[in-house]
Amino acid sequence: MAKKTPLYKQHLAANAKMSDFAGWEMPLSYISPIEEHKQVRNDAGMFDVSHMTVVDFKGSDARDFLRYLITNDVDKLTSEGKALYSCMLNEKGGIVDDLIVYKINNQRYRMVINAATHDKDLAWINKNINDFDVELAEATNIAMLAIQGPHAIEKTQQVFTKEQQTTTKDLENFQGIAVNNWWIARTGYTGEDGYEIILPATEAEEFWNKLIEVGVKPCGLIARDSLRLEAGMRLYGSDMDETTTPLESGLGWAIAWEPEDRDFIGKEALIKQKAVGTTQKVIGLILEGRGVLRPHQKVMLDDNNFGETTSGGFSPTLGVSIALARIPKITADKCFVEIREQQIPAKIVKPVFARNGKPAS
Amino acid sequence: MATCPDNLFYTKSHEWVREEKDGTVTIGVTDHAQEAMGDMVFVDLPKVGAKLKEKGECGVLESVKSASDFYSPIAGEVVEVNEKLSSSPDLVNKEPYDKGWIARIKPDNKDAAKKLLSADAYTKIADEA
Numbered sequence: 001m002a003k004k005t006p007l008y009k010q011h012l013a014a015n016a017k018m019s020d021f022a023g024w025e026m027p028l029s030y031i032s033p034i035e036e037h038k039q040v041r042n043d044a045g046m047f048d049v050s051h052m053t054v055v056d057f058k059g060s061d062a063r064d065f066l067r068y069l070i071t072n073d074v075d076k077l078t079s080e081g082k083a084l085y086s087c088m089l090n091e092k093g094g095i096v097d098d099l100i101v102y103k104i105n106n107q108r109y110r111m112v113i114n115a116a117t118h119d120k121d122l123a124w125i126n127k128n129i130n131d132f133d134v135e136l137a138e139a140t141n142i143a144m145l146a147i148q149g150p151h152a153i154e155k156t157q158q159v160f161t162k163e164q165q166t167t168t169k170d171l172e173n174f175q176g177i178a179v180n181n182w183w184i185a186r187t188g189y190t191g192e193d194g195y196e197i198i199l200p201a202t203e204a205e206e207f208w209n210k211l212i213e214v215g216v217k218p219c220g221l222i223a224r225d226s227l228r229l230e231a232g233m234r235l236y237g238s239d240m241d242e243t244t245t246p247l248e249s250g251l252g253w254a255i256a257w258e259p260e261d262r263d264f265i266g267k268e269a270l271i272k273q274k275a276v277g278t279t280q281k282v283i284g285l286i287l288e289g290r291g292v293l294r295p296h297q298k299v300m301l302d303d304n305n306f307g308e309t310t311s312g313g314f315s316p317t318l319g320v321s322i323a324l325a326r327i328p329k330i331t332a333d334k335c336f337v338e339i340r341e342q343q344i345p346a347k348i349v350k351p352v353f354a355r356n357g358k359p360a361s
Numbered sequence: 362m363a364t365c366p367d368n369l370f371y372t373k374s375h376e377w378v379r380e381e382k383d384g385t386v387t388i389g390v391t392d393h394a395q396e397a398m399g400d401m402v403f404v405d406l407p408k409v410g411a412k413l414k415e416k417g418e419c420g421v422l423e424s425v426k427s428a429s430d431f432y433s434p435i436a437g438e439v440v441e442v443n444e445k446l447s448s449s450p451d452l453v454n455k456e457p458y459d460k461g462w463i464a465r466i467k468p469d470n471k472d473a474a475k476k477l478l479s480a481d482a483y484t485k486i487a488d489e490a
Contacts, residue, residue, distance in 0.1 A: 028426070032399070032454075033399055034400045034402075222425055226425065290447075291403060291405070292403045292428065314402040314403075314423075314425055321402070321403075340421065
């Protein structure tokens with residue numbers, strides 16, 4: 001039976017269409033995915049993301065272990081609460097998962113990983129702990145809410161307690177802070193400003209209801225996917241997996257090469273690939289003909305060069321269909337995509353389509 | 362709750378058929394179907410003049426989340442298509458039985474629609490789905 005988040009009843013009360021997602025019963029949409037998408041781009045929407053995995057790393061070796069476990073370097077987190085996006089690789093450089101890690105203090109870090117990869121991620125992390133003095137603690141009985149949009153901060157502030165308001169007043173982008181047993185972070189997966197908040201399961205319902213009262217609208221997983229696609233953010237399992245490296249996924253920026261003496265899992269394979277050079281790259285596609293781009297469509301650059309879409313859908317902000325695709329590393333600004341045996345023209349663009357309420361020209 | 366007008370005929374695959382006075386029939390997808398698919402973003406219409414087979418593919422409806430084939434409920438020739446759906450596919454969501462119609466067909470057999478499901482029979486199937 002699918003697991004239910006602490007907000008399950010709220011979803012039903014809001015008439016959500018529910019569906020199984022990674023073993024969780026999650027809301028796909030409430031009224032209309034396109035309206036929910038626009039609500040986030042133009043105002044403020046909230047997503048129940050309680051299905052995501054939250055793991056705390058505690059102990060004297062927490063820092064050393066994370067520097068070995070992931071591609072980005074937690075030493076970049078110079079102040080408490082700061083967040084870092086990173087990949088976690090296998091020895092071949094393939095991506096086990098992508099994640100966000102927060103520094104709580106020198107001996108404690110918090111990692112948020114994907115729901116669909118929960119079991120294999122924890123197995124992989126545990127397998128590599130070896131002699132490191134680290135204790136893993138998976139957060140349980142929590143809810144996680146993402147409140148996103150140009151008015152998300154302002155509206156959430158209205159329902160915060162005095163203490164939460166004061167503590168989060170100067171919160172910077174990509175930073176989190178603990179307020180009693182809540183974790184309030186200015187992060188997200190939509191290309192808009194907002195918060196991602198981890199809170200006790202027992203307090204989720206009241207907080208959700210208060211947010212609704214100030215006009216934050218519930219948004220489902222379909223809108224979450226179209227928002228992240230427009231923002232050019234990668235989805236694990238679609239845009240990258242264990243068969244692709246960060247260098248082939250447009251995620252080179254999430255690898256910290258310096259300092260050179262830091263070793264991390266997969267580093268050797270990445271160095272080799274970097275020396276030889278990658279043969280593939282990630283690009284954005286805007287469909288110029290009729291149809292809808294979906295994952296796994298064939299992308300034709302010329303008679304000899306083919307690629308494949310990895311994510312695709314309709315962009316409510318642009319009013320056309322868009323996709324992320326992995327193609328051979330050649331220069332081109334046009335291509336054709338095969339949709340139901342027809343070749344439909346598409347424009348090749350940088351893989352960012354819209355952020356902060358407007359198209360990324 | 363999805364609506365299902367009494368004066369139309371239906372198929373198990375969620376299409377509806379309306380008999381017109383001139384002997385043609387208009388076809389579309391049901392309210393139940395559009396609700397299940399969600400926001401429509403693209404409709405691939407059949408071509409005027411195309412000869413359709415009963416239960417044959419005659420177009421594609423793409424919503425935000427998925428693409429679904431649309432089957433002709435009856436055999437016949439396409440005499441008109443709803444061009445408005447090219448620019449406003451959401452008409453299928455808003456008015457599935459009116460402005461969201463898909464095509465008008467000259468049926469090979471003029472009584473073909475009557476062999477399809479009644480509103481009552483279709484409602485039972487849709488409720489179980």
